[in-house]
Amino acid sequence: MxxxxxxxxxxxxxxxxxxxxxxxxxxxxxxxxxxxxxxxxxxxxxxxxxxxxVFNTTNHKRRWSAAVKAAGLVDFKFHDLRHTFASWARQNGADLIDICEALRHHNVSVTQRYAHVKPTDTTTAFDRVAALLSSQSRKKKA
Structure with a gap:
C-alpha cells in the first residue's frame, strides 16, 4: 500500500x-x-x-472503506489484494515462481500460502490477472 x-x-x-x-x-x-x-x-x-x-491520498482510509463496502466485502484489508492477486494468477495458470517474483517474496514457500491452484501454461501472472479483470469489465459493460 x-x-x-x-x-x-x-x-x-x-x-x-x-x-x-x-x-x-x-x-x-x-x-x-x-x-x-x-x-x-x-x-x-x-x-x-x-x-x-499519481494518486490523491486525501481521505484514503475513508474512501477505501467506502469501496470495500460498495463491493460487498467484509473484513477486507488492503493487503488482501496481494492474496487475491496471487490466487487469481494461480487459478488462471501462473506458476508459483512467477507469482513469487511478482510479489517479491524471498522464497516460494511464502508464495504457497497465497495461492493453491495447479498451473496450466506459462502466461505471466500479470497477464492472467489483467485478462481476468478485462473480461469481467467487458461483462459488466454488456
Missing amino acids: GNILAMDWHQVDLRGSTITLAEVKGGKPHMVQIAPALRAEMARTKPKDRKGP
Missing part, C-alpha cells in the same frame, strides 16, 4: 508500460509491467498533469 500511495509520476513509463518502485521489500528497486487496461487509464491523465503523486 505504501508503494502505491507514494507513487510519483516520474516512476511511471507509459511508453515502456512499466512502473519502477524504488523502495520495496528487500530494499531493491522493482519494475512492474503495466497491464494494457491500466496503461490506457493512466494515459487519460494529460501529460502536463503527470507531475507529483
Whole structure:
C-alpha cells in the first residue's frame, strides 16, 4: 500500500508500460509491467498533469472503506489484494515462481500460502490477472 500511495509520476513509463518502485521489500528497486487496461487509464491523465503523486491520498482510509463496502466485502484489508492477486494468477495458470517474483517474496514457500491452484501454461501472472479483470469489465459493460 505504501508503494502505491507514494507513487510519483516520474516512476511511471507509459511508453515502456512499466512502473519502477524504488523502495520495496528487500530494499531493491522493482519494475512492474503495466497491464494494457491500466496503461490506457493512466494515459487519460494529460501529460502536463503527470507531475507529483499519481494518486490523491486525501481521505484514503475513508474512501477505501467506502469501496470495500460498495463491493460487498467484509473484513477486507488492503493487503488482501496481494492474496487475491496471487490466487487469481494461480487459478488462471501462473506458476508459483512467477507469482513469487511478482510479489517479491524471498522464497516460494511464502508464495504457497497465497495461492493453491495447479498451473496450466506459462502466461505471466500479470497477464492472467489483467485478462481476468478485462473480461469481467467487458461483462459488466454488456
